[in-house]
Amino acid sequence: MSTGIRTSLRELLATARIDPGRVRYCMLGTTHCINALLERKGLDRVAVVRIGAPASKAIPPFADWPADLASAVRFRSFFVEGGNEFDGREMRRLAERRLRTIASAIDGRVRSVAITSIFSPVTPAQEIQASRVLQGALRHRVSISLSHEIATIGLLERENATILNAALQSVARRAVVAFRRATRQLGLRSALYFGQNDGTLMDIETALRQPILTVSSGPTNSIRGASFLARVSDSIVVDVGGTSTDIGVLKAGFPLESSRPAMVGGVRTNFRIPDILDLALGGGSRVRPGRRLTVGPDSVGYRLTKEARAVGGPTLTATDIAVALGRCRFGDPKNVRGLSPSMVAEADRVIHAMVEAGIDRVRTSAKPLPVILVGGGSILLRDRLKGVSQIVRPDHFDVANAIGVSIAEVGADVDTVLSYGDDSRSRALARACRGAVDRAVRAGANRRRTRVANIEEIPLTYLPGNAVRVRVKACGALAM
């Protein structure tokens, strides 16, 4: 990994003719962690502690995990009495003695522990206390992942994310070491950052503690990079590949997040990841003429250069339609000259109808938005689409991902339940906002250039005292 980073950095520095000593910040957008999870490679074994028993005992940890991943990660699971209610009250006191028994059962046998307590995003005290008790009782070093630092409300999803985070400790350490070594060897003395799922940056210390927050940074960075290259911030990004088309929405420069649970390595988590619509349409999609002409869902994929009609192959593909319409050059146009013009027109109509329907599904207002068209398959599309104000085809899309991470700001958020009962709403909110800004500044943002990017309030019915769940996100430019 170190070699890969070094090679691209050296190339970049040489091409740009920059003195390595003058580079102050270096950001890495990496798929290292997600790949380790997908391949089940290099993962740590984890002792899982759930605080809240007897509540929730009927659904043990790892309940809905893929078997191979569970057996690669699971050491043992333990239930501990304790936990909080969602109004903050203690459900039960934390059973410290039980934790000491657990410590002796895992000491020297496991290097990573995941602790999840019921409603810890509201009241993290018991997780912190449990971590202290365990650390005090263990003779060997362990890294402990606390669920309230990893994810939000939703016990089993948060626990899953915390276990994954605990399993990634060694992988993260290796990635950080590789990143450090590569940059040092090239004489860079920059501050190092990792791109995280929501399109913001985290420092090395956070990345070591919370490696799971890098796992879905890929699509986020690509979308943000595309918007930067196209110079539009509110838009729809349509990425047409060989087999599929990804459509995502950018709002104020950030991808719109999905409300559905995010699957990571086959495990359900509650991360917020970009809401991306995936259409089975690409340059290699098979076109089947007939009374009801269809395009896809199957595709010849990377075999396009052998299979397509335009190169003398047997299969009629979406690319052949674009060639026949003179929209792009590929193979020999003579090979598609024999296609019936009405069939070609119908296929073109179907392709555009699919994309236009997709755009319509992701859009959040009736207002026409600009569309950023990227990816090798985007040659299929003409320069006018229904409901679209403007089409931009930016250059350098192949490095959009790297651009996306290098333009990112430092981000941090606070997710908590506030009671407006004995405190005024504005004071309680202001406190939450300050918390988020402080977190961003601690991670390297310039305080004067850090702002609250988003406040979400969800009133909690059934609860007295005007309780509200509040999510505050702060973002800030790096302190340069």
Next chain:
Amino acid sequence: MTDLRAPDYLDIALGGTILGTGGGGSYTAARRVAERVLRRRRVRLVALEDVPTRARVVTAAAMGSPEAIRDKPFTTQARLAVQALEAATGERASYVLPVETGGFNHIACMTASAGRNLSVVDADGAGRSIPRLDQTLLYAHGVPFSPFTLADDHGRTITVAAGEFALEQRIALNALEYFGWLAGLACFPMTGKQVKMSSVPGTISLARRVGAAVREAARSGDDILQTVLAVTGGMELIRGKIAGVQTETDGSYTFGTLKVRGSGEHAGSVVSVKSMNENMIAWKDGRLAAVAPDRICYLGPGGRPVTNADVSLGDSIDVFVIEAQRQWKTGAAQGLFSETLKAMGHNSSYVSAEGSSHHPRP
């Protein structure tokens, strides 16, 4: 009699939420319980007509805040509540019944039966979702609400028999606070004869059929709303996008107004839906289109269920209406919503959606 299994629970969670008239509990919670608590269990579903007249039946449900259930799973609470009610009445139940229609309500009831020799009646106490337990058909037909029990998953239980609904409701809400805003509820202890007189039959299997049909239509690319209308005999009100969301809460109930602007062939039309937790009144282009107990239902893009708790501006949504079941049109049931409707500014009496002229019959 049918044995339900894992895929059925998911279909019931999906179809039940779609039929839940904008309420009926969170779909996410329903799906979680279906996947995590019921998955490996078998639940026996028995048609209402097959329930013996003298059988002992209780309703089983979840009570609490949708926020609480996000971190505290709903697992054994309903079962423990039913056991507590059995202990209080001294009679072992052989059937459980959901209080109302709704993905989460149906699924929560099933957790009471799982792992016990306790069948679920294919029916429920309202045939739709309702804001208050005294708006069930059970209550309207004089089935006593109490004694009722609440239980949490620590095995702590409370039994109440105050004999006065308003008082009992207050006691339940207070008890709920101590249970961390989530508890299993068992109430309406009754006989098979009473269930047959006062519940709406076939609602669970209808939810399952709707869920299965939506899943199938989403897979094959068929028009999902058309499919749902075909299964339920409902009528399309509008397809469009959410152009306005207004909610207000008085601490116990959430009052909402949803505005949907039509698109496609509905372009130019506007539907507004007023709700008190559940959908109560719908207008189309300023004219009254449907009133509870007729069921005003939502359908999200790709067949996703939408409830009033998760509507958000700009989202695509379809609104359709299913006429109230005949059980709602007889004496005792007729007035159940009039007070609620009056409080929402609707004074005239119930008009069947089928009887109004501006949308076609199914």
